[in-house]
Amino acid sequence: MTLARRMWLASATLAILVGAAFAALVLAVSAQREATDREARSKDVIAASLQLEKLVSDAEAGFLGFTVTRAGSSLEPYESARRGLPARLRVLQTLVADDPTQRARVQRLTSRIHGYVYLFIAPLIPLLREEPGLNEDAGPAQTGKSQTDEIGRLFRNFRSAENKLAAMAARDADARTHLAVVVGAIVVGASMALITLFGIVLARSIGRPIRAAASGANRIAGGELSLRLPPEGPGEVGELTRAFNSMAERLEENRRELEAQNAELRESERMKTELVSIVSHELRTPLASVLGFTALLLKREFDPPTRRHYLGIVDAQARRLAALLEDFLDVQRIEHEGVDLATEKVDLAVLLDEQAQLYAAQSPKHRLEVDLPERPLTVRGDPNRLAQVVGNLLSNAIKYSPDGGLVEVVAANTGESVRIAVRDRGRGIPADQQSRIFTKFFRGDAGATGITGTGLGLAVSREIVEAHGGSIGFDSDPGEGTTFWLELPGPNGEQMTTDAKTEVGG
Amino acid sequence: MERIERQPEFDPAPATILVCDDDASLRELVRAVLGPRYRFVEAADGVEALTLARELHPDLIVLDVMLPALSGIEVLEALRLDDELRSLPVVVITAWAHAEVDAQLAGADRFVSKPFDPDDLSAAVEELLA
Numbered sequence: 001m002t003l004a005r006r007m008w009l010a011s012a013t014l015a016i017l018v019g020a021a022f023a024a025l026v027l028a029v030s031a032q033r034e035a036t037d038r039e040a041r042s043k044d045v046i047a048a049s050l051q052l053e054k055l056v057s058d059a060e061a062g063f064l065g066f067t068v069t070r071a072g073s074s075l076e077p078y079e080s081a082r083r084g085l086p087a088r089l090r091v092l093q094t095l096v097a098d099d100p101t102q103r104a105r106v107q108r109l110t111s112r113i114h115g116y117v118y119l120f121i122a123p124l125i126p127l128l129r130e131e132p133g134l135n136e137d138a139g140p141a142q143t144g145k146s147q148t149d150e151i152g153r154l155f156r157n158f159r160s161a162e163n164k165l166a167a168m169a170a171r172d173a174d175a176r177t178h179l180a181v182v183v184g185a186i187v188v189g190a191s192m193a194l195i196t197l198f199g200i201v202l203a204r205s206i207g208r209p210i211r212a213a214a215s216g217a218n219r220i221a222g223g224e225l226s227l228r229l230p231p232e233g234p235g236e237v238g239e240l241t242r243a244f245n246s247m248a249e250r251l252e253e254n255r256r257e258l259e260a261q262n263a264e265l266r267e268s269e270r271m272k273t274e275l276v277s278i279v280s281h282e283l284r285t286p287l288a289s290v291l292g293f294t295a296l297l298l299k300r301e302f303d304p305p306t307r308r309h310y311l312g313i314v315d316a317q318a319r320r321l322a323a324l325l326e327d328f329l330d331v332q333r334i335e336h337e338g339v340d341l342a343t344e345k346v347d348l349a350v351l352l353d354e355q356a357q358l359y360a361a362q363s364p365k366h367r368l369e370v371d372l373p374e375r376p377l378t379v380r381g382d383p384n385r386l387a388q389v390v391g392n393l394l395s396n397a398i399k400y401s402p403d404g405g406l407v408e409v410v411a412a413n414t415g416e417s418v419r420i421a422v423r424d425r426g427r428g429i430p431a432d433q434q435s436r437i438f439t440k441f442f443r444g445d446a447g448a449t450g451i452t453g454t455g456l457g458l459a460v461s462r463e464i465v466e467a468h469g470g471s472i473g474f475d476s477d478p479g480e481g482t483t484f485w486l487e488l489p490g491p492n493g494e495q496m497t498t499d500a501k502t503e504v505g506g
Numbered sequence: 507m508e509r510i511e512r513q514p515e516f517d518p519a520p521a522t523i524l525v526c527d528d529d530a531s532l533r534e535l536v537r538a539v540l541g542p543r544y545r546f547v548e549a550a551d552g553v554e555a556l557t558l559a560r561e562l563h564p565d566l567i568v569l570d571v572m573l574p575a576l577s578g579i580e581v582l583e584a585l586r587l588d589d590e591l592r593s594l595p596v597v598v599i600t601a602w603a604h605a606e607v608d609a610q611l612a613g614a615d616r617f618v619s620k621p622f623d624p625d626d627l628s629a630a631v632e633e634l635l636a
Contacts, residue, residue, distance in 0.1 A: 281572060284620055284621065285529050285532065285620070286529075286531070287621055288532060288535075288620040288621035288622065289529070289531040289532055289535055290621075291621040292532075292535040292539065292621055292622060292624060293535055293538070295623060295624050296535070296538055296539055296624045299624060299625070300624075310538060313531050313534060313535075316531070317531055399574075402551060402574045402575045403575070451574055452528070452572075
């Protein structure tokens with residue numbers, strides 16, 4: 001659920017609770033007002049009934065006076081009561097109109113009063129006027145007494161019922177007020193609890209993740225880009241956390257890219273440095289010969305054979321320079337255009353023998369042995385390029401076994417592929433340099449230990465072998481020696497398979 | 507040519523110079539520059555140079571810095587730690603910019619930078635052997 005939705009719900013709940021509390025308050029007030037109204041009406045009802053009773057007793061008094069005096073003036077209170085009676089009765093009837101029980105009582109009272117005033121007294125008065133001797137203390141007086149007693153009793157009952165009703169209404173109002181106050185208090189308490197709870201939930205679900213995001217942002221600013229926030233928090237806060245994490249992800253990715261670019265730049269910088277050091281050494285040595293001998297020839301006199309000998313050296317060294325330059329250009333060309341092969345049938349047996357003789361002549365300390373399973377050993381390839389590769393491997397085998405010793409060249413033919421291995425018993429390749437051996441200009445610590453070379457031989461060799469559809473690799477034990485091998489598609493196979501069944505290196 | 511004629515007057519036995527360089531053409535250049543008045547022994551790497559120095563006690567060594575097996579600097583250090591070879595004059599030939607400083611620390615007597623002027627090398631060797 002989103003945070004906005006939660007807040008909306010919480011606010012709505014609060015509004016309902018506050019509304020309920022207000023309603024309870026209104027209820028209490030209205031109950032109280034109703035009780036007051038009822039009480040006031042009861043007072044009116046009792047007052048009206050007292051006035052009515054007074055009229056009845058006025059009527060009785062007037063009538064009793066007349067029976068004694070027989071004077072018409074004695075009837076005055078009776079006459080006055082009789083005139084006011086209907087109005088008083090209507091007032092009382094109106095006051096109790098909405099209470100069936102009291103209305104019934106008023107009805108009974110009305111008929112009794114009518115019975116007494118109109119049906120009992122009214123017919124007796126003319127009778128008493130006409131016959132003054134009529135014994136007044138006999139039956140009529142008794143009958144009137146019992147009727148007024150009955151009316152008095154009804155009045156008392158009526159008033160006592162009215163008082164009871166008023167008291168009940170007051171109790172009821174009190175109970176309702178009490179209930180409303182209790183309900184109101186509970187609702188207000190619940191509202192306060194809800195507000196507090198809401199505050200806590202807000203603090204926890206918003207405050208905590210936001211604090212975490214803020215401190216995370218600081219740590220990321222400090223370079224700790226691998227930092228991720230736990231993906232918690234409702235709705236928008238969760239979105240913030242996710243956005244934060246994806247931002248960190250992007251930053252980290254960018255930094256990785258930058259680091260990779262830096263590494264590339266460092267690598268190209270290293271290659272430039274290597275190139276400078278190779279040029280300064282590899283080119284300066286033959287150049288030193290050329291310059292030294294020419295200076296000598298210009299400054300001093302030598303007999304013709306000596307001069308000729310020195311010129312021969314100058315020529316050879318100049319050619320060496322040209323060959324080095326050619327190597328650099330070769331790499332440049334191969335990198336940009338690939339290897340251009342002039343493919344034909346090549347007898348590797350002849351090629352290996354020639355190269356071995358060439359290099360054996362250059363290093364009397366080394367013994368070169370060529371061991372072939374069959375002659376001729378035919379492959380399809382560029383003879384010059386293949387000679388370049390084999391020459392590179394032999395030259396490396398000699399250079400990296402400075403103490404001399406045996407260099408073995410072996411070959412195996414599976415029909416599908418021909419494998420050639422050149423094994424030396426030299427220093428071997430340190431484990432940490434093995435992965436970079438085929439990198440252009442990489443020479444490990446060869447430069448520092450005085451081993452000459454451009455760092456181009458293996459890089460170019462690999463390009464050539466791969467252009468032939470073959471592969472090149474090595475096995476090396478530091479201190480024990482190195483075996484470089486290459487596999488070329490054999491006379492029967494179009495493409496070579498890297499199935500190395502024949503283990504000739506070891 | 508004049509000097510060669512004069513040389514036997516002061517030193518009837520020709521001085522032996524150990525030339526150490528991994529490049530054969532540069533060894534030959536050193537021999538050609540210094541001329542026939544000296545006897546030359548050649549070494550192609552550092553180990554060979556040190557072995558020959560101990561065996562033959564040459565009068566002077568012309569030493570290249572970039573050598574296989576044992577660098578020129580290491581050879582020089584080994585020589586200076588050897589009681590018998592400590593005072594042996596050494597001319598260091600270097601094509602390596604920083605080597606000059608290192609060789610100086612190890613106690614080379616003269617430096618000739620590669621490519622070198624024939625007269626500079628001759629002068630350095632003659633001065634040390636005078």
